Amino acid sequence: MKIRNRLTLISSLTFGFVFIIASVLIYFAFYNSSEKVVFKELQKTCLLSAIYYLEKDELPHYEHSAIKEQFEENIQNDIVRVYDLNNVIVYGEKEADRNINPTNLNFIRKNKKLSFKSNNHFYYGIFYNDNQGDFVVFVKTKSEVFKSQTNRLLVIMIVVLFGGLFLIFLLSRLLSNIAYRPITNVINQVNSMELSSLDDPILSSNTNDEVQELIATFNNLLSRLSDTFAIQKNFINYVSHEFKTPLASISGNLEVFAQKDRTPEEYQKVTSEALENVYHIEEILNNLMMLSGLKTIHQENETFRIDETVWDINDQIFETHEKQEIGIDLDVKNEELLSVKGNEVQIRLALYNLIENAVKYSEGNPIKISLSEVNNQLQIIIEDYGKGILKEDLNYIQQTFYRGKNVGNIKGSGIGLSLATIIFKQNNIQFAIHSEENSGTRITLLFPKL
Template identity: 50%
Template sequence: MTVRSRLTLISSFTFGVVFALVAFVVYYTFVITSERIIFSDLQKTGLLSAMFYLEEDELSTREHNRIRVDFEAEIQQTDVKVYDRSGRLRYGNGQLREAATPAMLQRIRDEGRVRFKTAGYYYYGLHYPDNQGDFVVVVAADHSFFAAQRNQLLLTMGVALAIGLLLIFLLSYVLSRIAYRPISSVIRQVNQLQAHNLERALTLPRTKDELHELIETFNGLLLRLSENFVIQKNFINYVSHEFKTPLASITGNLEVFAQRDRTPTEYKKVSETVLTEVSQLEHILNNLMILAGLRTDSQGSATYRIDELLWDVMDRIFERWPEAKPLVGLDISVADADRLVVKGYRNQLQMAVYNVIDNAVKYAQGKPVAITLAESDGALRLTVQDHGPGIPPTELQLVHQPFYRGSNVGNTKGSGIGLSLAVLICKQNGVAFSLASDACGTQVMFTFRQL
């Protein structure tokens, strides 16, 4: 059953239940009120009958005539019977042949005033002592008119219920189609989504309701899925590229080496080449495992001097980029050596600092790179500033993603893993990491807590 059909049926059922309850209350109120009015009229008629038949000797002719007029007006549709103490009928208008039983008369004498009803009549009994004797006045009214009105009310409410259910069903069906229209639109848009266009957000409805919030949340999920697909694609490209070169080198060397017998010197040379390539593969795997959170520093957390770590990094940088040595400036402006001691996973943080400085040198395009280490607000701040093309503002948040590379890197080789790995390492070691960039260059800042 569709949501629209369920909504229509629920609305119709709810209306039916509510209408039935209201109809029951109206019907019950009508019956109780009508019977109360009937018995009240019978009581009035009973008193007039007693005065008309039994008080004639005590009233003046004028007063009795006035009572006669009222009495005749009241008994048009009412039967009146007056019984004496022995149970004999003394007076009456004879509209109803059925006489009161002795038990009924005795009950009236005992209780004074009694009201009751039978299958076809309403009765009111009145005990009326008089100077002529002890009398019982019994008045009765046919309830056929009341029953007709009651049946007419039931018929009217039944027809109203049927018409109301039909109207509610049609109205609910139309309203459910209108309310379901945004959901239908969402379904169509979702069915059009493919792996290559997950970044396309669904159109938000104009109403600020739960559906708007749901679609907004779903768009966020699509964005994260799209980012994960990009990461997956970049990861495959990275692994295939980075693993291809070492494996091709190992394979080529072993194939050539296996063609004929080799001298010990040649064995040693090939072994060193293969070990170098294997070491490169191991380094790539280590980076991937750290990035995935599957590996931690085997040396554990310890205290070390940040300036010594920085000098070790610079040695590796100049070893890789010897031509950049005159372009890289290092300024350590911390006079007290004890203030340079920090705590963390040294190997990991050395890798993070190396990745950032390596990126700065790589993308500086032959321009100077400034590295400063200084104290600020009770912390050590290591700043790396290059003067390269910078990172487009729309991509500043994306460069933190693994394997993401900026759109303006050109032909500069890279994997897109260095910066994301540095961010992850800083987070795991409690080091604040900040990145700012514009067309004049990029600035990365590490903030270490001092001991």
């Protein structure tokens, strides 16, 4: 069942249920109230009848005449019977009533009054003490008017119920269409999407409700899908390019090498070049495997000295870049901050990638690594003064396989920075990058408290 139909059905059923409950309460309240009014009027008629029949000998003529007028006016649709102590009808309607029996009469003499109803009549009786003796006065009236009023009320409520249900159905249908309109708009936009248009977000409804949250969530999903497709495309381009170059070099050298006999020095040179290309391919595969493993495997943490790791990386970098000047500034008074908790191998790899990138893109300028404490937390800053990163590349530079437009002929895989980003995230290390073109890059790491 569609949401619109479900909303309409629920609204109609809710209104019907509430109205039926309210109608039942109103009906019974009216029924009981009307009964009380009828019995109250019968009580007045009983008393008036008793005065009319039993006080004639004691009242002045003019007063009795006034009572007679009231009696005749009120008794038009009522039947009165006055019983003596022997349960004999002495005044009023002489024909006996089977609903008025000795038990009822004795009950009235004991309790002073009695009211009840039969199928078609209401009865009310009172005990009346007179100088002529003790009497019981009974008044009976038809229930036709009472039933007519209650039946009329019942019919009105039934008509209102069905009319209200119909009106609520129409209003619910209208409101559900209005409420569902943003969802319909989203469905139409989604159905019109193609793979090439995943970058185009769904237009917001600006309703500040759950639909708005749904659109924001879906746009976020589209953004991630678009990034995933871009990564896949970059991956294919990257693998084909990075593998093609060393493989072409290996095959070319071997083809030339196989054309004639070579000297031992030439054998050594070709073998070295082939091994260098094989190692390059192996490095690419290792990076890809590590990148995949980081996203799926959780490794246990350990506590280690981060300053020692930085010095080890500095020594390792110096082996391949002897002329590169790297300054390390240690300004941490609380030595406990230098002990960090995390995966040492992963954090070491991430720091190495960052420092190596700083060396590659520094254009020979000095590199500065600072270790300091900020708000009782360890902060590491890696800063170079090289070519920097273009402003339009900053939003994408941490994506896998993405390389800046100004890297030139500098070799790279586009994996190192994204690998470091994932490692820092898994180890709860805050990572920020600031860069300006031709001014250099500044990377800030803030380690969590132990």
